[in-house]
Amino acid sequence: MNIYFGILNIVKTKATLLSLLATICVEALSAQTGTYQRKIANGAYSVISFNKTGDKINAEIFSWWNTHNGQMGYYAGTGLLKSNICVLQSVENDPDCKVTLAIAGNKLKAKFSDCAVDHLTEDFNGLYTKFTNAVAGDYLVIVRKAYFYKEPDAAAKLKTYVLKGDKVTLDMDRIGVSKNEWLYVYFTNKAGKETSGYINMNDLKLIK
DSSP states (O other): OHHHHHHHHHHHHHHHHHHHHHHHHHHHHHTTSEEEEEEOTTSOEEEEEEEEETTEEEEEEEEEOOOTTOOEEEEEEEEEOBTTEEEEBOSSSOTTOEEEEEEETTEEEEEEESOGGGTOOGGGOEEEEEEESOOSEEEEEOSSEEEEESSSSGGGEEEEEEETTOEEEEOTTTGGGOBTTEEEEEEEOTTOOEEEEEEEGGGEEEOO
16 A cells, blocks of 8 residues: 555656646746847837747847937847857848847847947847737737727726737837737728727737
């Protein structure tokens, strides 16, 4: 009988360890894909939308300089992750601009070189902290009705909503105001009227 319970305890311990390992693996993956932010002293900030599929990286970067002339920067590129480091390549941005991203635990470390044309200077080098698991792009509404909210709060519900199958967009220039599962998105109806506000991430699915 003691041998039976001993074996049973070993099996339970192994199952617990496997479950813990699976949880760690899932958390490690979710710690990578998402959007990260870095703020600097004068109120300027930069956000990185980092989407990892296998070893392939798709990234969009938006910077806000907090200046009177509204200076902004933008970069989009792709690359392969090798030893947790990716050097992005872009066909639409300054060819001399070199963007290097490195996974550092639950953070990203970014380095910009010769990116003056894209307004991504060394001021934005350093560690970026994740603030949402979402990435920029188009999302499909997957519930019957998805309501807009004025603030990222369940108590700030508006009367406007989108229907299942509608497409909404999470833009880089507004992704910085998203909070955890609350995404600030845009919807344009067939008449061309635009509606914007927060929608819960659980009501949406990224269109890949």
